[in-house]
Amino acid sequence: MSDLPLWATLPATVLLVAGGLFALTGALGLLRLPDFFSRMHGPSMGNTIGCGCVLIASMLTASAVTGRLAIHEPLITLFIVVSSPVTSMLLMRAARYRDRARNAVRPGRAPESTDD
Amino acid sequence: MKRVPVVLTLTLIIIWLLLNGTASPGSILLGVILAVLLMLAASQFRPVRPRLRRLYLVVPLFFHVVVDVVRSNIGVARIVLGMVSRDQVRSGFLDVPLDLRDPHGLAILAAIITSTPGTAWADLSADGATLTLHVLDLKDEAEWIRIIKYRYESPLRRIFE
Numbered sequence: 309m310s311d312l313p314l315w316a317t318l319p320a321t322v323l324l325v326a327g328g329l330f331a332l333t334g335a336l337g338l339l340r341l342p343d344f345f346s347r348m349h350g351p352s353m354g355n356t357i358g359c360g361c362v363l364i365a366s367m368l369t370a371s372a373v374t375g376r377l378a379i380h381e382p383l384i385t386l387f388i389v390v391s392s393p394v395t396s397m398l399l400m401r402a403a404r405y406r407d408r409a410r411n412a413v414r415p416g417r418a419p420e421s422t423d424d
Numbered sequence: 425m426k427r428v429p430v431v432l433t434l435t436l437i438i439i440w441l442l443l444n445g446t447a448s449p450g451s452i453l454l455g456v457i458l459a460v461l462l463m464l465a466a467s468q469f470r471p472v473r474p475r476l477r478r479l480y481l482v483v484p485l486f487f488h489v490v491v492d493v494v495r496s497n498i499g500v501a502r503i504v505l506g507m508v509s510r511d512q513v514r515s516g517f518l519d520v521p522l523d524l525r526d527p528h529g530l531a532i533l534a535a536i537i538t539s540t541p542g543t544a545w546a547d548l549s550a551d552g553a554t555l556t557l558h559v560l561d562l563k564d565e566a567e568w569i570r571i572i573k574y575r576y577e578s579p580l581r582r583i584f585e
Binding site: 330333334336337340341343345346348349350352353355356357360378379380382383389390392393396397400401404 | 505
């Protein structure tokens with residue numbers, strides 16, 4: 309890192325630490341939140357702001373190293389944004405289907421979103 | 425004669441050039457050839473062509489989404505880290521009446537909703553009139569409906585419909 313100029317190193321470091329902390333918080337959410345549907349929200353933090361911070365840091369350092377603007381990182385963002393709704397919807401619908409099936413098998417129970 | 429999907433072709437060329445990291449004549453030529461071939465192949469699978477209008481609305485929408493992504497990340501982080509007491513957090517499902525019908529607009533709405541932590545797309549009713557979301561912090565239902573409808577849906581409708 310010693311050959312990197314300060315204007316790239318400083319913001320890149322801050323962004324990497326911030327992104328890492330956000331991703332860690334998201335993982336913690338997966339652990340701590342009470343039910344399946346709430347836990348859906350945790351990992352998407354790593355997907356969005358965690359990933360975004362790392363990509364901006366990558367753009368900064370790559371631009372500083374090569375001496376020209378690195379611009380293919382937004383493509384990674386695009387691919388993540390396009391693909392993540394697919395898995396998210398699949399999981400949500402599967403869980404809702406499972407809950408409906410469970411409540412149908414055991415009538416009289418209040419609708420709930422149960423733990424795995 | 426069907427309309428030629430110009431936007432798709434241009435997007436593919438741009439993606440190709442970004443992936444290569446150059447704009448040399450050779451890579452542009454190869455990109456154009458690939459984009460046209462892919463466009464011809466893909467047009468068989470796309471019965472509905474998007475009709476983009478008022479493209480300038482994409483810019484404010486984009487910035488709204490970026491701001492909301494950062495804000496909702498901080499909101500979810502506060503809940504996960506226990507800065508908001510547990511009994512104040514009420515998560516649950518929310519039904520949003522939806523007027524947007526264009527499948528491309530709906531796809532972008534889904535991407536926005538998935539990208540903001542704290543909201544997740546749960547279901548879309550068969551007639552397309554009701555969108556069910558799961559919201560982690562469902563304090564103010566009317567406020568959430570207002571955000572979805574005015575911040576996201578209305579610009580998307582003006583772009584795609």
